[in-house]
Amino acid sequence: MMFDWDYMFSLFSLSDFWWASWTVIKLSLASWGLSIIIGFILALGKQSRFAVLSIPSNIYIWFFRSLPLLVLLIFVYNMPQMLPSTSAFLSEPFWAGLIAMVLCESAYVAEIHRGGLLSIPKGQGEAARALGIRFVGTQWLVVIPQALRVALPALANEYISIVKLTSLVSVISLTEILMVGQRLYSQNFLVLETMAAVAVFYVFIVTVFDFLLKRLEDYLDVTKSNVSRQPSEEFIEAVRSAPAPQLKPTSEFDGPALKASKLHKAYNNVEVLGSVDLSIQTGEVVSVIGPSGSGKTTLIRLLNGLEQLDNGEVDLNGQPFLKLQRNGSSPPRFIEHSEHRNKIGMVFQSFNLFPHLTVLDNLLLAPRYHHMGSKKDLEMQAYQLLNKVGMLEHAWKYPHQLSGGQQQRVAISRALMMRPQIMLFDEPTSALDPEKVNEVLQVIEDLAREGITMVIVTHEMNFAFKVSDRVVFMEQGRVVCDDAPQLLRGGHNPRVEAFLKDVSLA
Ligand code: ADP
Ligand code: MG
Secondary structure, eight states: OOOOOOOOOOOGGGGHHHHHHHHHHHHHHHHHHHHHHHHHHHHHHHHOOOOHHHHHHHHHHOOOOOOHHHHHHHHHHHHHHHHHHGGGHHHHHHHHHHHHHHHHHHOOOOOOOHHHHHTTHHHHHHHHHHHTTTTTHHHIIIIHHHHHHHHHHHHHHOOOOOHHHGGGGGEEEOOOHHHHHHHHHHHHHEEEEEHHHHHHHHHHHHHHHHHHHHHHHHHHHHGGOOOOOOOOOOHHHHHSSSSOOOOOOOOOOOSSSSSEEEEEETTTTTTEEEEEEEEOOTTOEEEEESSTSHHHHHHHHHTTSOOSEEEEEEEEEEEEEEEEEEEEEEEEEEEEEEGGGGEEEOOOTTTHHHHOOOOEEEEEEEHHHHOOOOOOHHHHHHHHHHTTTTTTGGSOGGGGGGGGGHHHHHHHHHHTTTTEEEEEEEEETTTTTTTHHHHHHHHHHHHHTOOOOOEEEEHHHHHHHHSEEEEEEEEEEEEEEOOOOHTTTTTTOHHHHHHHHHHHHH
């Protein structure tokens, strides 16, 4: 028997097939979209530190990944036998098919999302937190956009599996492409011709959507972006001539801007910080120096609550910010007055700019989230701060288009956008090439001269001794010395002396 080509080609003008293709597209897109949303919730649940969320998510993923889709389809479709009230909905094969597909696919998609979530560096969440953005905002504005971009190739692949899986829905008599084919060949027995046409329909749908998803992937991939927009002369002039932003803290309080008392921190029962006291006056610049592992980073992270303290308290402008509350015999509770969080700005060693946003949007994200002003005003403030750190002409670039020194200057202006009362720097120049160090130190020095209150952890001794009002020397989790730079250099403390000799202070 010959292959009947004419018959096969005639099938492409059969409206039943095109209607069935439309059904497949609707069913697959709806299943994919819903699975992406539910899968994301499951992925977050599985990662959660709360057992009430992680255990059910784990069980769901385990169960629905183990169950064959065919079994699930028949089960859902026949559910009305057990629960007659569901019959209005589930006796419709499209809806029964959609529910079964979503139940099954969301378990797979959850694992894809989890891969995406795990790929987002911890520093991203910390940077958002340091800008006062809460959990949901951080997920929505910072983590999800990046995680989705990472997961997109795998999600696109999953879409293609879903298109093919829709053929199984014919078992519950949904008129999809395979079903139309089966009906035809059971009448004329031209099985191969009919199935060849069925195959072409599937290949066609997959090819079209594969192409569209690739376009979407390219569109969302900011690393392929090559923005070269330049500000005009008039624009630069307008930014420069606008009144300078008020960065100096304006608090009426005349006590210390930051007061930390008896800070303790241990990791796995090993004490890394033991009873540290630190008091910073408004307008004061304090550098924290000391050997590696002496607890400088831990101290600075305790000060802004990125790490929970084991004991002690931190006050800002005389108001409690962080403390450990002890109540009788119950375990002590960590209390954070998050309304004060925006008073502290943080600059990280690894910059932690948001890679999916332009420089300008990096600056605007938190002020917009906190509704700190109109879009126009905030934009002007952002341009002014970028101008201040010499980054105005890069406002529309993405972080990957900048050098480390430029990224750090952007990170500093991003923190300043929140008008913090105090700025914390954790080794802001340690991740930079030597020739980029000075451009960042210069920016910090300018801020110091403007009277901005700062705590700077640094290994740049000449810089520390030049700009600081006080230098704190730490060793083994304790403050060994806390003095004016000239006193610290006076050689009164042999340990400090030896450390400074090692780092050859000019
Ligand atoms: P520094 O910034 O002065 O180099 P750190 O504050 O980073 O020092 O670290 C102080 C000590 O705490 C080190 O011994 C380090 O290994 C330990 N440490 C820091 N963070 C953690 C952590 N998350 N888990 C366990 N140990 C930690
Ligand atoms: Mg450190």
